[in-house]
Amino acid sequence: MGTLLRRVLLSLALLAAAAAPGAAAAAARLSTSYYSRSCPRAEQIVSDVVAAKQQANPSTAAGTLRLFFHDCFVSGCDASVLVSPLSSDRTPERAAEINLSLPGDAFDAVARAKAALEAACPGTVSCADILALAARDLVGILGGPRFPVPLGRRDARRSDARDVEGNLPRTNMSARAMTVLFARKGITPQEMVALAGAHTVGFSHCSEFAHRVYNYKGKGGGASGHDPSLNPEFARALQSSCAGYESNPDISIFNDIVTPREFDELYFKNLPRGLGLLASDAALWEYPPTKVFVQQYADNRTAFFQDFAKAMQKLGTVGVKTGRQGVVRRQCDILD
Template sequence: MAAPLRRLLLSLALLLAAATAPGAAAAAARLSTSYYSRSCPRVEQIVSDVVTAKQQANPSTAAGTLRLFFHDCFVSGCDASVLVSPLSTDRSPERAAEINLSLPGDAFDAVARAKAALEAACPGTVSCADILALAARDLVGILGGPRFPVYLGRRDARRSDATDVEGNLPRTNMSARAMAVLFARKGITPREMVALAGAHTVGFSHCSEFAHRVYGYRGDGYDPALNPAFARALRTSCAGYERDPTLSIFNDIVTPSVFDELYFKNLPRGLGLLASDAALWEYAPTRVFVQRYADNRTAFFDDFAAAMQRLGTVGVKTGRQGVVRRQCDVLD
């Protein structure tokens, strides 16, 4: 199939998918930045205080909470269904799905602590879904990233099922084209997708997630998209990963603890850790945004903030569509 025709078909697929996904504007209309102004006026300060303390004690909290927010919103909407503990239900919840097993405990604990503080201040008022959205925003800011308004009023899910997860989350070996189609199903554009990928400027990935790029790639080599020196360093650092599944590498090896544009600068240098990272540079429709953000931190921050707001409206439940759970890890 000729390249122009492939591009046309992809564009049509994205347009059709986006048209059938819930619109961000319609969903946001049901939310408000002042939702708790009377019922719990200190909600933002309480969440901020709790997650700041948690981040200071456990510096991996920020990246983990960002990932937790994304995994929650992309499966059944931003409804805190990913927070449900397998120990609290007879059915396997989203958290028990294979791709969610590596979600960090610090992130779950940050939300649980914020919920406990809010239950003391405003019992039965603030949803776990709203807490997670606020926590993700606050932790980005703590690491030097943009701060932006969070629209509130989400309700928590009444169900959580591991079978809902498959096919709804991107895999680390996905092509940019496949990811664009997946994101479009959620109403998220390729530009927003690339901006959200910038969250990989913080945090780490386990060696098992990119080992196929480093060991035995088409024989005994490594992925040629990798910088050769980087590939050799990864081989050394991840040696024995099959015996020790905790071995991991920072997603951004230059400024791993700062929310900045270095993730995007790394990609054309062959320093993208995951295959899905490298794919954003290799694919022309997304490369343009990678280059834009690599060249302009303000553009990245502005687009990331807007994309996070869009992400926070995916599949939201409001009013009687959901509940306000008293405990985030237990279904009411």
């Protein structure tokens, strides 16, 4: 690893460390045995509900992972993204432009788990904890790693769409910009790349990558009309599959076209082959401080699974509220 690359990684790691003390303190207040007396079957209830939901609607897992990330990165892992616009006197996070594509199956999975828990242990298990457990369980269902989830998060008392802008990565963001954004949340470049591996499942709408496929304006664009970093055959297939996306915004493509329903390392193997769907995916391979980790995970599934599990645990501590800092909402889509 070159000297310049080491310096970049060190500076980003220091920025992440500067943001981390609050996360460390919050993590210390969480516990895997938090509901051992108040609701001992909490984890099993969530697991059973989301497994049934995934079987009925296979897009649930990827959607729930995305929902968890969008919740944690805005105002912390506090279920504020779950609040419905119909139940709030202000515009909540869920109604922000970048959140409009969050899938209904994911919201429904959490709502079903909450209903089951309210029947078993009224007013006990927070929506924030349910979302963290659901994301973990659904990764396991798709063949990914299972890992302990410390619990004890409380739910937010507010949700405001104005908090969203600038806190979530955009699909056309550079890798450098993403590393800075993630560092502000206490997430290192390596942890960021591991979390990006969640794109091994799920799909993206054509509007999110159309600028790479039609009339590409960036460096190296030519008669082909597409981003030259895309595999040419893949680019032509995208041009064909996304034709008419402007009139039909629901047209979408799997993020990992090789094994779209399996949680594995193929996402990372795809990037050097020009099979990264989003510009932000491709950017991870083009930027040296993140490329090194893409290669590592492409070569070693075990390393990816181990680091993904650790990164998810860390993500789950971002901005958490405990004790009197929050509440346990009776319904996840309504502010109490």
